[in-house]
Amino acid sequence: MATDPARTTNDPLTSDAFRRAIPLFIPAIPFALVLGVAITESAMPTGVAWSTNIVVFAGAAQLATVSLAATATWFTLVATAAVINLRHVMYSAALSPRFTDQPRWFRWVGPFFLIDQLFALSSVRDELSSRDWRRFYLTAGIFFFVSWTLTVTLGMLVGSTIPTAWRLDVAPAIMFAGLVVLGLTNRPGVVAAVTGAGVCFLALDVPNNGGILVGAISGVAAGYLADLAQSRHTADATGAS
């Protein structure tokens, strides 16, 4: 891939896709590098851990998978990654109207690329025709996929040269803490995050790292209830109820 793919094409739709995708990819670079380092330190065989790029292609779930391999059971690992990926159901629901008039191959292939960044880009392009939207989606999606895999692999090369005294094994946890904060958009979200962390801490002695799932379920329940309370409060305040 050229350093500036936007200049390698004269097609306006393709260059538009690159122009919008590149700035969204840049913030993902440190994440990809951290994942690369985590893959080299994973309790999984390195090749298997690397294959998550091709098989899973979802940063947070990949990082959880390769990091948890050291301590979690098979079931806890898979269940945690599954819960992390539940947010994709929302993306899938939001984009499904744009897929109804697409060819069958694209309805099967398209969802594979549906990462947060691609959702952010493609969900706001209602003005594009079905055909143009498909090309825009695939161009940006394949760009993210290729860049992600290359950057993670680069992180593996860099990571193996860094001394253990740098404690890069802590980087995934710090990364997840930062991701939580950046994902908070409202007060119920804060309630969900604090409950999830607090309950997981109290449940650290639950066998097989089950505390993650106990914490996650408690956090979702708390966030849901806080959201209900907040919208009821708002409805009362505006007299809309």
Add this chain to the structure above:
Amino acid sequence: MSTAAALSAVLAVGLITYGSRAGLIVFLADRPLPVSVTRALRYVGPAVLSALTVNLIAGGKGASGVEGAEVAAIAVCIVVAWATRNLIAALGAGMVTLWVVLALL
């Protein structure tokens, strides 16, 4: 973790990930999710990622696996992420805090 266990775990995670992305597009096109489901799904991200952070810090050793330096690094990361909305700055500040506290202890 054995190669077979690791490989089957990765395949299972891959299938589940694809299913969560493709389910409503391939199999249930045009059937919107109930409002209560979308409301709950909104909080899956913060809840599971914060629980995962705590779990990784403990490293499978219970509360005794939590190091002071790690807590300091996470705390600084949270503050910087909140103030700057910048993941690179938050990660950098967290790692620097970790190194400083480890050097001091």
